[in-house]
Amino acid sequence: MxxxxxALLQAAATPSDAATxxxxxxxxxxxxxxxxxxxxxxxxxxxxxxxxxxxxxxxxxxxxxxxxxxxxxxxxxxxxxxxxxxxxxxxxxxxxxxxxxxxxxxxxxxxxxxxxxxxxxxxxxxxxxxxxxxxxxxxxxxxxxxxxxxxxxxxxxxxPEDPLAWLLSATLARRAGDLPRARKDIAEAESRTKEAPEVQLEKGNIAAASGDEAGARAAWGIAAVGKGAAAESATRALAQFYAK
Incomplete structure (x- = not known):
């Protein structure tokens, strides 16, 4: 994603010996x-x-x-x-x-x-x-x-500043049926990385689960503009509307 x-790209604590x-x-x-x-x-x-x-x-x-x-x-x-x-x-x-x-x-x-x-x-x-x-x-x-x-x-x-933590938390809440928490947590993720396709895809998923078709369309539309697996998933999700 x-x-x-x-975390591995953050250097660990450096040694105390000056030469080392x-x-x-x-x-x-x-x-x-x-x-x-x-x-x-x-x-x-x-x-x-x-x-x-x-x-x-x-x-x-x-x-x-x-x-x-x-x-x-x-x-x-x-x-x-x-x-x-x-x-x-x-x-x-x-x-x-x-x-x-x-x-x-x-x-x-x-x-x-x-x-x-x-x-x-x-x-x-x-x-x-x-x-x-x-x-x-x-x-x-x-x-x-x-x-x-x-x-x-x-x-x-x-x-709490990590958008991935909020995104995964929102996804977990949606899967557990806790849509109020899912909406709250995806808003936290969005406030930290608004245009990320993964966030917009999940925002659309939560909106769809909440019966908000307009919200789902809007979020998936933003996600579909991006690249990668999330954009592809959003494009597939949008296709259901065009098939009607």
Whole structure:
């Protein structure tokens, strides 16, 4: 989804040693601008005992290239190495691994990694909120709507500015038959990213479920102008009106 702001693209806490920190920052900069060069640098750093920082940098490089499985494997390696050293960054790396597995469609592996991240009890702020949101997305995809609701409410309490959290919350509410909450939550999502096709598609879905044909037409019409799966779904939804 275009609204997804990947937590794994946010750099984890940097090391305290000045030399290691400098190398880490260079590697992360390469990972987001020149991932091929970053993979080479991270590989050399691993051979020089770069530990979890080298693994995390390599994971970032793979993520920039869209190699989600490879990225997740490296983030998990970083998490395990940090756990052995009893470093609290381990939870951050587990969260990044879960995010990467989720992006690659591996829900079971994403669930395991996110459970490890959240059970550590060391995530705070944005990282905590995004981990709850990612786990909610996994639970939603696997049909555990009650579990998804719990994680979504936890995410919204920490990252209320995230439009994806409001969008998923609205979708969950509609599926549960709670149309007042669905309308409220989709309005929150829309206020944060008005023209996003995913938001307008769901706004139309909620309007249709509420018996508001005009509202459904309007929202789906906006969504259909965009690109991607949401735009295609909106176009198909609009076709029912032309078939009458």
């Amino acid at each position: 275009m609204l997804l702001a990947l 920190e400098a190398r880490y920052e260079r590697c992360i900069d390469l990972a987001t601008t020149n991932p091929v060069a970053a993979r080479s640098e991270a590989g050399k750093w691993q051979l020089a005992n770069g530990g979890w920082f080298a693994h995390q940098c390599l994971g970032m490089a793979y993520a920039t290239e869209g190699g989600w499985s490879a990225a997740a494997v490296e983030f998990e390696a970083a998490a395990r190495a940090a756990e052995v050293a009893k470093d609290k960054r381990a939870a951050q790396y587990w969260a990044q691994a879960g995010n990467a597995w989720l992006a690659g469609g591996a829900n079971d592996k994403a669930s395991a990694a996110l459970n490890s991240a959240l059970s550590a009890g060391t995530l705070t702020g944005l990282q905590l909120g995004e981990a709850h949101l990612d786990r909610a997305r996994v639970l939603y995809a696997t049909g555990d709507l009650d579990g998804a609701r719990r994680d979504l409410d936890a995410a919204l309490a920490v990252v």
